[in-house]
Amino acid sequence: MKRPFFYLIASFWLLQLGAVAQKARPQSEDDFYQIRTIPIPENIELEVGGLAVLPDGRLGVSTRRGEIWLVDNPYMLGGSSPFFSRYAAGLHEVLGLAYRDGAFYCTQRGELTKLTDTDGDGRADVFAPVHRFDLSGNYHEYAYGPIFDKNGDMFVTLNVAWVGYGDGLGKWHGWLLKIKPNGEMSPIATGLRSPAGFTINSANDVFYAENQGDWVGSGRVTHLEKGDFAGNAGGLNWTKEPGSPLTLTKADLKAVDTGAPMHEAAKQLPQIKLPCVWFPHTLMGISTSDILEDTTRGAFGPFAGQYFVADQGHSKIMRMSLEKVKGKYQGACYPFREGFASGLLRLRWGLDGSLFGGMTSRGWASTGKAPYALQRLVWSGKTPFEIKAITAKPDGFEVEFTLPADQKTLQNTMNYQISGFTYKYQSEYGSPIINQQICAIKGAVVSGDRTKVRLVVDGLREGYIHELKISNVQTDQGAGLLHNVGYYTLNNLPEGEKAVLTASQMAHQHAMPKTAAKMPVKAGAKPSEVKSAKRITKMPASWGQPDQVLTVGTRPNLNYSVKEMQVKAGSKVKLVFNNNDDMTHNLVIVKPNAAAAVGKLAENMGLESSGLDYVPNSALVLFHTKLLQPNGSEAIYFLAPTEPGTYTYVCTYPGHASVMQGVLKVTK
Ligand SMILES: [Cu+2]
Numbered sequence: 001m002k003r004p005f006f007y008l009i010a011s012f013w014l015l016q017l018g019a020v021a022q023k024a025r026p027q028s029e030d031d032f033y034q035i036r037t038i039p040i041p042e043n044i045e046l047e048v049g050g051l052a053v054l055p056d057g058r059l060g061v062s063t064r065r066g067e068i069w070l071v072d073n074p075y076m077l078g079g080s081s082p083f084f085s086r087y088a089a090g091l092h093e094v095l096g097l098a099y100r101d102g103a104f105y106c107t108q109r110g111e112l113t114k115l116t117d118t119d120g121d122g123r124a125d126v127f128a129p130v131h132r133f134d135l136s137g138n139y140h141e142y143a144y145g146p147i148f149d150k151n152g153d154m155f156v157t158l159n160v161a162w163v164g165y166g167d168g169l170g171k172w173h174g175w176l177l178k179i180k181p182n183g184e185m186s187p188i189a190t191g192l193r194s195p196a197g198f199t200i201n202s203a204n205d206v207f208y209a210e211n212q213g214d215w216v217g218s219g220r221v222t223h224l225e226k227g228d229f230a231g232n233a234g235g236l237n238w239t240k241e242p243g244s245p246l247t248l249t250k251a252d253l254k255a256v257d258t259g260a261p262m263h264e265a266a267k268q269l270p271q272i273k274l275p276c277v278w279f280p281h282t283l284m285g286i287s288t289s290d291i292l293e294d295t296t297r298g299a300f301g302p303f304a305g306q307y308f309v310a311d312q313g314h315s316k317i318m319r320m321s322l323e324k325v326k327g328k329y330q331g332a333c334y335p336f337r338e339g340f341a342s343g344l345l346r347l348r349w350g351l352d353g354s355l356f357g358g359m360t361s362r363g364w365a366s367t368g369k370a371p372y373a374l375q376r377l378v379w380s381g382k383t384p385f386e387i388k389a390i391t392a393k394p395d396g397f398e399v400e401f402t403l404p405a406d407q408k409t410l411q412n413t414m415n416y417q418i419s420g421f422t423y424k425y426q427s428e429y430g431s432p433i434i435n436q437q438i439c440a441i442k443g444a445v446v447s448g449d450r451t452k453v454r455l456v457v458d459g460l461r462e463g464y465i466h467e468l469k470i471s472n473v474q475t476d477q478g479a480g481l482l483h484n485v486g487y488y489t490l491n492n493l494p495e496g497e498k499a500v501l502t503a504s505q506m507a508h509q510h511a512m513p514k515t516a517a518k519m520p521v522k523a524g525a526k527p528s529e530v531k532s533a534k535r536i537t538k539m540p541a542s543w544g545q546p547d548q549v550l551t552v553g554t555r556p557n558l559n560y561s562v563k564e565m566q567v568k569a570g571s572k573v574k575l576v577f578n579n580n581d582d583m584t585h586n587l588v589i590v591k592p593n594a595a596a597a598v599g600k601l602a603e604n605m606g607l608e609s610s611g612l613d614y615v616p617n618s619a620l621v622l623f624h625t626k627l628l629q630p631n632g633s634e635a636i637y638f639l640a641p642t643e644p645g646t647y648t649y650v651c652t653y654p655g656h657a658s659v660m661q662g663v664l665k666v667t668k
Helices: 002-020 234-238 250-254 262-268 407-411 514-518 595-603 606-612
Strands: 033-037 048-053 059-063 068-072 083-088 096-100 103-108 111-116 126-132 143-148 154-158 175-179 185-190 197-200 206-210 219-224 277-279 288-293 307-311 316-325 328-337 344-349 355-360 372-379 387-393 396-401 416-423 433-446 452-458 464-470 485-490 548-552 564-568 572-578 588-590 621-624 633-639 645-650 661-667
Touching: 033 328, 048 103, 048 344, 048 355, 048 372, 059 096, 059 355, 096 143, 103 143, 111 143, 126 175, 143 197, 154 197, 185 234, 197 307, 206 288, 219 288, 219 307, 234 250, 262 416, 277 316, 277 328, 277 485, 307 344, 316 344, 316 387, 328 387, 387 464, 387 485, 396 464, 407 433, 416 452, 433 606, 548 564, 588 595, 595 645, 621 633
Parallel strands: 048 096, 197 288, 288 344, 548 572, 564 661
Antiparallel strands: 033 372, 048 059, 059 068, 068 083, 096 103, 103 111, 111 126, 143 154, 154 175, 175 185, 197 206, 206 219, 219 277, 288 307, 307 316, 316 328, 328 485, 344 355, 355 372, 387 396, 396 452, 416 433, 416 464, 433 452, 464 485, 572 633, 588 621, 588 645, 645 661
């Protein structure tokens, strides 16, 4: 009963506001999509691994600690509290949960299990193994799912182990598997590294989200079909087994481990499946997790038919639009909603078209600081002014907006910037951005209803990600875009007619946008080639020898092995940094109390960040190493600050700075 009343007040207030001024405060995500927190009782550690919405309105939640909880009234109707009851316990790391015909299905680390409550007391009493997974015992052998397809078969994904690189030690690890309700298993596709999120869309197609790592330059979403190889070598251990739908081997892959872009490698090895959408690392998120198609038919806003993709490390939800070009899925990603309480792992639709988010951050650091959380994202009913979708045209892109825009700002080609880039395909961990090139915009054609603009673009490259940034485009009321960027993965340029531009549709200046001039990193520059006086890797000849040698390593969960070091003011210091972790890290020495500010600067560096080792150009930064791969090492030389005090060393790799720090005491 409270909602209509609230709307009445809200709309009255908005009317008043509109009368006073058109341009009030800038709009925020919260004006359109509100996060509601579902309170978790104090004695429950709800590290969410899986979510399942029950037809009766309850929510099933599985946890990394091996429990399954039933949440009554998760919508908190009438302001009343939800009620938690424990359905099952003693399971092993339940990272996926589904509900079907009165039973729960979940993945434990070693098994797909069916759980039923036969006596109706609200607790599972039959735990039936459906299919068992082979395990080597490595900590990184996570299992996810199941997701049911249209035929009632289940799909699960199995992580590769981590042994300094990803390896499929247990049988079928690194694979997408199909499992029938009777337990019969067929391997479908491999090349999966860390497939924490996957989905089956309304066309019965499987998509999975991948995390940056070895053979994976950046997060990405890939459409998986039988026999596909999605890129990571680990699962190829099992392609000689009976039932494997492909024969590719690790030896075959060696030939393409050159650091050339993935689409080049795919020309040599056609089994390589290209991602349909890349999620550029740190520009969108840092660890893609769940994917969910918007099947709400408008109950969740103007994005029906598109997809929402969660990011665990950035505690946010991104958006993805897909189209089929030359028979293959490709499309774009966009920012959508940030600010969730913990690391978002699971997304599920509520019965009312709101979106449940299940979260955990233990060992997997996230922007949202809570160790775990359960929240619900609710559409306010207002349409945000957003890039609705970017689609490919034979000679450029068409951009559709959620609302009609002002003709003059839409028409102005100076309001659009397009830049293409990609990543290395390599066995090394991650990748810098490579081959970046600005595209010239030759003209803009605005649709009659002013909701679309077709951009005619020079310099598009197949296989590349294209960043499209929009500035100054406004609605008739003067509202700017809530988010002004999208990244389109252009695997294929479509066939079709090219646009014919009239004089008024052509760009006034055919020149490159001004930003081209200030591109800091040359295409293809290696991070380590970037020279900086703050990173001296050869001992200065005049030193003779250093006064002090410091050695620091890394430990799991974003830790330096040494948390405090001491140096004498002005002394000659050699610092050796060894990265023993399974992620990339750097070590940046900053001025006293500057770690948070430098971390923030690093996160906002944009396209050039990876080329600069995520070290911002700032006076707050004193000395730094390069970004080290797992098992990498570097020594730097510097003169300790002459001013005694408490300095900080921090990893500025996005998402790490708030946690990964140590203290450098400079004494007299
Ligand atoms: Cu780090």
